Amino acid sequence: MAEERAGAEPEAAEAEVGQTADKSGKGVVTAFGQSLKTLRVRAGMEREELGKRLGYSASTIASFEQGRRIPPPRAIDRSDEVLDAGGLLTVWKDQLEKAQYPAFFQGMAQLEKRAIELLAYDTLVVNGLLQTEEYTRALLGNRRPPLDSETIEQRVTARLARQDTLDRRPEPLLSFVMCESVLRRKLGGKAVLRGQLEQLLLIGQRRNVELQVMPLDSEDSAGVDGPFTVITREDGKRFVYAEAQGTSALETDPKQGVLAAARYGIIRSQALTPRESLAFIEKLLGEL
Numbered sequence: 001m002a003e004e005r006a007g008a009e010p011e012a013a014e015a016e017v018g019q020t021a022d023k024s025g026k027g028v029v030t031a032f033g034q035s036l037k038t039l040r041v042r043a044g045m046e047r048e049e050l051g052k053r054l055g056y057s058a059s060t061i062a063s064f065e066q067g068r069r070i071p072p073p074r075a076i077d078r079s080d081e082v083l084d085a086g087g088l089l090t091v092w093k094d095q096l097e098k099a100q101y102p103a104f105f106q107g108m109a110q111l112e113k114r115a116i117e118l119l120a121y122d123t124l125v126v127n128g129l130l131q132t133e134e135y136t137r138a139l140l141g142n143r144r145p146p147l148d149s150e151t152i153e154q155r156v157t158a159r160l161a162r163q164d165t166l167d168r169r170p171e172p173l174l175s176f177v178m179c180e181s182v183l184r185r186k187l188g189g190k191a192v193l194r195g196q197l198e199q200l201l202l203i204g205q206r207r208n209v210e211l212q213v214m215p216l217d218s219e220d221s222a223g224v225d226g227p228f229t230v231i232t233r234e235d236g237k238r239f240v241y242a243e244a245q246g247t248s249a250l251e252t253d254p255k256q257g258v259l260a261a262a263r264y265g266i267i268r269s270q271a272l273t274p275r276e277s278l279a280f281i282e283k284l285l286g287e288l
Contacts, residue, residue, distance in 0.1 A: 028099045030067035032092045037065040039083040053082050069150050070100045072157065100158040104248040108229075108241050109158075111250075112165050115172050117232040119264045121223050122178040125187070126196060128159050129166065130176065130203055130211075135196045136160070138188025171208040177223075177264075177271050180216045183284055190288050197285045204278050212271040213280050222266040230260045 040050055040061075047058040047065075054061070054075055063069035071079070073093055080089040101109045112118065112129075120127050125139055136159050140152045147155070165172065183200075186193045204211040214221060229241045238257030241250050251257065272280055 026067070026099070028092070028095045029070055032089070032096055033065040033067040035088060035092070036079060036083075039079075039085050039088065040065075043083050045083070050079070050082065054078050063150065070096050070154055073097070100154055102155070102246070104243060104246060107250050108231075108248065109162065111231045111233065111239055111241070112162060113168075114233050115165070115231045116170075116234055117173045117175075117230075118165075119175045119230040119261065120177070120227075121229070121264060121267055122176070122182055122227045123223065124182065124227065125185070126178065126182055126200070127176055129163055129174070130200060131159060132192075132195050132199050133160060134188060134192045138192050142187065166203065166206070166209070174209045175212075175264075175268070176210070177212045177214055177267050179214050179223075180280075183213065183281065194285065194288050197281055197288075200281055201278060201285070204274065204281070210274045211277050211281075212268060212274055213277040214267065214271045215280075218270060220270050222263050222270065228260060228264075230257065230264055 040047070047061040051058045051061045056075070060069065064071050064075075076089055076093055076096070079085070080087060083089070098106050098110065118129075120129075125131075126135060128136070131139070133156060136156050137152065140147055140155055166174070183197065200211060203209055214223065226244070227242065231239045231241060233239070238254065238261065239250055239252060240256055240260040241248065243249075251260070271277070
């Protein structure tokens with residue numbers, strides 16, 4: 001598979017296939033933190049004071065300055081204003097947004113923001129664009145080796161931010177097919193799963209979203225090779241994304257994009273219809 005390691009710019013995918021993913025993500029976060037500290041000291045402000053004006057604790061400000069945590073966009077804007085930085089902090093926003101994702105996902109995150117169509121087949125967990133905060137937290141808490149608490153919080157924030165895709169205008173066309181086992185797996189317990197199923201029912205009623213379930217008793221499935229996502233960009237270019245075990249591949253070959261979309265169409269035809277799928281999710285909810 002011709003792949004773009006996900007830290008590279010999507011536009012450069014064809015030219016940088018196989019190159020190493022974002023080599024400077026951590027460096028960007030560290031450099032921003034150093035800039036923040038320099039500007040704070042220049043302003044004669046203690047961490048406690050800056051934190052009070054931004055709505056954070058002094059320890060959180062320290063984690064920003066030490067590159068252990070990425071501040072949200074509004075905190076960057078407010079810091080630039082409070083420290084009279086003249087844009088020296090806000091200029092980092094795009095790079096920090098990219099750095100908040102794991103290196104293997106950064107390219108995909110950029111594509112999601114520009115997709116006019118997204119087709120996702122999932123067999124292990126609920127798609128990140130559909131997850132509740134509690135489900136995401138439970139999922140990340142099950143990673144091994146364990147993620148530290150700051151990384152978990154960073155990734156929860158980033159994953160929820162990705163869901164702006166659902167409300168973007170013009171609305172992208174979004175289709176999700178998931179294996180029945182995904183909807184039965186009680187990650188985090190019954191209450192977490194209940195909340196997740198309720199969210200799926202709500203999202204499934206959106207006009208630009210179609211949710212479908214692949215039943216476990218289905219005798220046919222074109223998805224035996226595992227989960228994948230097909231993304232169509234504004235210019236009509238298709239990408240095929242797949243990940244496993246902390247690595248990912250972003251396929252840029254047009255032929256593979258056509259084949260993946262065709263395979264997804266077969267999967268959809270083998271799954272329950274959207275109406276049947278929502279009824280099935282309601283049934284599962286009633287069993288909890």
